[in-house]
Amino acid sequence: MKQTIFALASAQGRAGVSIIRVSGPDAAPTIEALLGRLPKPRYASLGRLTYAGELIDQALVLWFKGPNSFTGEDCAEFHIHGSRAVLERLYAVFRERGLRPAEPGEFSRRAFENGKLDLTQAEAISDLVEAESEAQRRQALMQLEGGFRDRYAQWRDALIKVLAHIEAIVDFPDEDIPEHLSDRIVGDIIALKSEVGDAISDSRRGQQIREGYRIAIMGKPNAGKSSLFNALLQTDAAIVTPIAGTTRDVIESHIRIGPYSALIYDTAGLRETQDLVESEGIRRAKARGQSADLRLWVIDVSTTSDEDLSAMQPGDYVILNKTDQASVESLAAFKVAFTDKKVRLLETSLTKGEGVETILTALEADLESALSLSTFPAATRERHMERLRDVDSCLDRALGIGFGTPELIAEDVRQALAAFDALFGRTDVEQILDHIFSSFCIGK
Incomplete structure (x- = not known):
């Protein structure tokens, strides 16, 4: 079972209101220990936060029952008066109850691991937090709402159809396979390679908007x-x-x-x-x-x-x-x-x-x-560009093989599919995920 984490989700320093986010299996018991009850899910509840007979603060408390939360886990938010003294006292209570401070990007990473976001959407959260211009805001929101995911998924689905046709030729050579199927497969690969190539050519624009x-x-x-x-x-x-x-x-x-x-x-x-x-x-x-x-x-x-x-x-x-x-x-x-x-x-x-x-x-x-915002690019980071180049390279090899050995074409198509899976974060190794999420701010 994962440890329950907490972090300040609002800006550092003295403020009228500060928000502390909690996620994990001990979120509900922590609310009950401080508020004396568990509020109705997804409704703000005003109450007195007390611990060991001591009044800590008056606060608004929100309770999100997993999986209907940002991270997919049980989550809580404490909207407190933003003084250093109140924050430090709540932090001390959380630690006493076995909660630990969150690492940078750990909330978003848990959302990714629990299937609430794919990796491109998780990256968009970081970009949206860092956005300073209207163009950066709009691009990050498009990516967060699944703009990249939808485009990549369309290309991936097209590759799956191509692979199914190739494997039909390989596995059932004596069956009644439609004539000119090989020409259709080549045409589909050429069309997809053209779209991916256009995206690679345009990918610099996404980085220019973002950076x-x-x-x-x-x-x-x-x-x-x-x-x-x-x-x-x-x-x-x-x-x-x-x-x-x-x-x-x-x-x-x-x-x-x-x-x-x-x-x-x-x-x-x-x-x-x-x-x-x-x-x-x-x-x-x-x-x-x-x-x-x-x-x-x-x-x-x-x-x-x-x-x-x-x-x-x-x-x-x-x-x-x-x-x-x-x-x-x-x-x-x-x-x-x-x-x-x-x-x-x-x-x-x-x-x-x-x-x-x-x-x-x-x-x-x-x-x-x-940098026109009339159309958004298919990549905003070097990681996206590298995977799209991998797809393009695999399709280029597949076209160069010829249908004398369809098994080899099928293998290149599988590798192109693996590159798309890496874009979504389905196959990225742990070190890559660590690198991506470490650049997030704490509390996100």
Whole structure:
């Protein structure tokens, strides 16, 4: 029998109300010991919590009889006054009665183990708790309500039908098998592989919504990169000075752009230098630029220095900064230089605060195009992508074998089915489950 666990399910610190969650076989006896009775299931009951003749608090108590609870076990919630003293006294009572503090994610893990959630839904709970943007909230809710499960289950059911047809050919070669069945099987595998392939291609979008769209600010020293970084964040997060090389490392911050969450990076100025510390900062800046989803190149148009255009990619933004200090001829020359680069030009004077709203509007349109919520992706984590790649690889091998040896095709289809089972969490080893649930907050 599992031990009964407890944890604070609301935020840490002093509060008007705090919620303590309890799950396990001793949940009901614990309620009776403190409240003196067992409330009607799923109804809030106001009462006095006492133990050993001592009044601890007045509280609302909820009782959930398993399996009709979040974890599938007997559960209780104590809505108490959120003082440290009340919490510590209840914790002491729980420990005295043999309950133990829950590990991170242990409530969700018990829900998963008791069949209340599949693994993709359990992951969605963690994502929903961590959601900071509207897009993250909507994606997590879609996943929690079974969006991933339903899509994966459709693909899995299609594979089961394919496997049944293959095994019919293998087990009953002399029976009246419909003509062209092998062609139908191949067609079904090709169609499924195409759908899974599309999902793999689109899976990066799910991670970008969940983790944040990565935007790197690049350029030479004193071009205005840190000024742009501060202007977008509306705070003095980065030091701005006229001294070249002030920024020597990558500075990272979250930013909300419309309904989306982004990670914006201020990087060291790109130039030749003998300074070892600055050289390392420049190396990191280039690496961050290469891994970013989008780059904003800031250029000081008040100077006439040549720009290195080789690292720019089609779709990048080029921020022509200090336009108030540039002549019309100089600004026109810079624009001509970018004619064939397929980049998007924006003009700013960051010291005067001009052009920042234009940049934010452009970025919001860019993120809406890249991360559109009109359709949700089929993966949000690297674990999902790995299993989908496994499915794709198995189907690719099956198509390459040919129907001379249908037994081998059947084995590859079985392995593809096993990859789907791993997505649901039906076959994941204990260490993988430990890793997934350890990232949850305590109380969930």
